[in-house]
Every structure is written in C-alpha cells, then in structure tokens.
Amino acid sequence: MAGWKTPASNPADVFLNIPFDAQHERLYLALIAGLTGLGLTPRSVLEIPPPQNRLSRLIALIQACGSSVHDLSRVQLAPGKPRCPRFNMPFEAGLAVAWAHMPHVQHRWFVFESVNYRLQKSLSDLNGIDPFIHSGTVEGICSALTRAFFREDVTADDLVKKYRKLRPLAENLKRKGHTKHLFDVAGFRGLVLASQRIALIDRDIATRT
Amino acid sequence: MTAKPFRIVTPFPSMENTAKKLGASKAEVVRIEKLVDAVVYPARKASSGRRLAAARKRASR
Numbered sequence: 403m404a405g406w407k408t409p410a411s412n413p414a415d416v417f418l419n420i421p422f423d424a425q426h427e428r429l430y431l432a433l434i435a436g437l438t439g440l441g442l443t444p445r446s447v448l449e450i451p452p453p454q455n456r457l458s459r460l461i462a463l464i465q466a467c468g469s470s471v472h473d474l475s476r477v478q479l480a481p482g483k484p485r486c487p488r489f490n491m492p493f494e495a496g497l498a499v500a501w502a503h504m505p506h507v508q509h510r511w512f513v514f515e516s517v518n519y520r521l522q523k524s525l526s527d528l529n530g531i532d533p534f535i536h537s538g539t540v541e542g543i544c545s546a547l548t549r550a551f552f553r554e555d556v557t558a559d560d561l562v563k564k565y566r567k568l569r570p571l572a573e574n575l576k577r578k579g580h581t582k583h584l585f586d587v588a589g590f591r592g593l594v595l596a597s598q599r600i601a602l603i604d605r606d607i608a609t610r611t
Numbered sequence: 612m613t614a615k616p617f618r619i620v621t622p623f624p625s626m627e628n629t630a631k632k633l634g635a636s637k638a639e640v641v642r643i644e645k646l647v648d649a650v651v652y653p654a655r656k657a658s659s660g661r662r663l664a665a666a667r668k669r670a671s672r
Contacts, residue, residue: 413621414619414621414624440619441622441623441624442619443624443629443632445632449633449634469617548616549616550616550617551617551619552616552617552619553618553619567651570650570651571647571651575646587634591633591634591639592639594629594633595626595629595630595635595640595643596643596646596647598623598624598629599626599644600651601623602626603647603651603652605623
C-alpha cells in the first residue's frame with residue numbers, strides 16, 4: 403500500500419490476551435511474574451479505558467507489541483444472563499494473527515491452552531499448530547513461557563519462584579486499597595511494576611553472588 | 612504460531628520506562644517499590660541498613 407508505514411513495535415512488549423476472572427487469577431499472576439522475569443513487559447487491554455475508540459486502541463496496542471500470548475483455555479459459558487461464551491479472546495487472537503501476517507511485520511504470537519487437543523475442536527482454523535499446554539497450573543504457565551520465550555540463564559523454576567514472591571504482594575495490593583480489583587488498570591499496573599521490581603532485585607542479587 | 616522460541620536479547624527494562632508506558636505516576640512507582648521492599652525483601656532492607664550502620668561506625672572511628 404503506497405505511503406503505508408509499519409507502526410514501530412517494541413520487541414520486549416508482550417500483549418497478554420487472557421480471561422479476566424477470579425478463577426484465572428493465579429494464572430494471570432503467573433503470566434505477569436513469568437514475562438517480567440524474562441525481562442519482557444506485559445501489556446493488556448486493561449490499559450484501555452472502556453468508552454471510545456476501544457477497537458482502534460486495541461489494534462494499536464497489539465501493533466505496539468513484538469509478541470502476543472493468547473490463552474484460549476476459557477471456553478465455558480460466562481456466568482450471568484444471557485449465558486453465552488465470551489468471544490473477546492479468540493477475536494483478539496485473530497487480530498494479532500492477521501497483524502503478524504502483514505508484510506514487513508515481525509510479530510510473534512503464541513497460543514496457550516490448558517487441555518490437550520481441545521483447540522482442534524474449539525478453533526479448528528488453527529489446526530496444524532501446537533498450542534502450549536499449561537494444564538491450568540502456575541508451573542505449567544511458567545514452563546510454557548520458557549518454551550515460547552528463551553532467555554539465557556532463566557528457567558521455569560526461576561519464574562515459579564517469582565510468582566511465589568508476587569502472590570502475597572497481590573493480596574497486599576488488594577488489602578491496602580492500592581486497587582479494588584486485580585483485573586483493572588490500577589491492578590494490572592501495580593502487578594507489572596511490582597513484578598518488575600522483583601525481577602530487577604533478583605537479577606541484582608544473582609549478579610553479586 | 613511462531614514455531615521457535617523467541618530469543619530475548621534486550622536488556623531488562625527499567626521501572627521508569629515501564630511506568631511511562633503504562634501511564635503510572637512517580638508516586639505510584641515509589642509506593643510499589645516500598646511495598647515490594649517491605650513485603651518481599653524485608654531482610655534485604657535490614658541487611659543493607661546494617662551494612663550502612665557498620666560503615667558509619669567504621670567512619671566514626
């Protein structure tokens with residue numbers, strides 16, 4: 403397209419496409435702790451305020467990230483009437499995949515699932531690709547992250563340890579009123595910053611010893 | 612999907628850059644730093660305080 407310029411993306415920014423509900427809280431924390439432990443910066447749709455231009459800002463956010471992680475493990479009907487599945491996650495995955503296929507674009511996308519072979523049924527368009535199976539556990543998420551992203555001297559066990567440090571902090575953030583909810587902009591920001599501080603301090607300690 | 616793992620070669624980002632990216636204020640960053648130090652690394656804080664006290668004692672001799 404004449405005059406069309408590829409927007410600049412940051413290779414260390416990772417767009418997180420995950421379910422935002424209490425049942426998924428542990429995995430949400432594990433993903434944040436894991437990505438920051440790998441020296442990456444999680445980004446999320448939570449950063450976008452609800453009202454206007456949500457779709458264009460969502461697309462801009464995906465374009466600004468060098469990679470994206472799509473956890474498509476939540477396939478159940480959402481609670482509350484009318485009961486229906488949530489399509490946001492597969493939709494956002496579609497946006498990222500389309501973006502990654504644009505010419506001159508370097509965007510890496512990774513699909514996470516908790517159950518083996520389920521994706522073949524829930525999203526058969528992706529048949530032929532092997533999702534990272536995390537079995538719905540923190541250890542599974544950390545292992546999947548180290549298979550998707552590689553940084554010398556960082557193991558899945560390191561990431562699990564970082565999650566264990568972040569967990570009490572998350573409770574603290576809620577209790578002390580820094581945020582009402584971990585799935586809002588303040589909660590997400592607080593968790594990413596706290597997790598990054600943990601990663602930087604641990605790295606500092608490791609280089610000294 | 613990207614078949615090979617993405618090899619990360621970029622340095623760890625600074626908290627200032629991340630705060631700017633996520634729209635966090637300086638006050639929020641300081642609050643979070645204090646919270647992490649208090650909850651996750653209380654021993655580290657104490658030991659650095661002890662180191663500082665020891666250094667001051669040595670200097671006063």
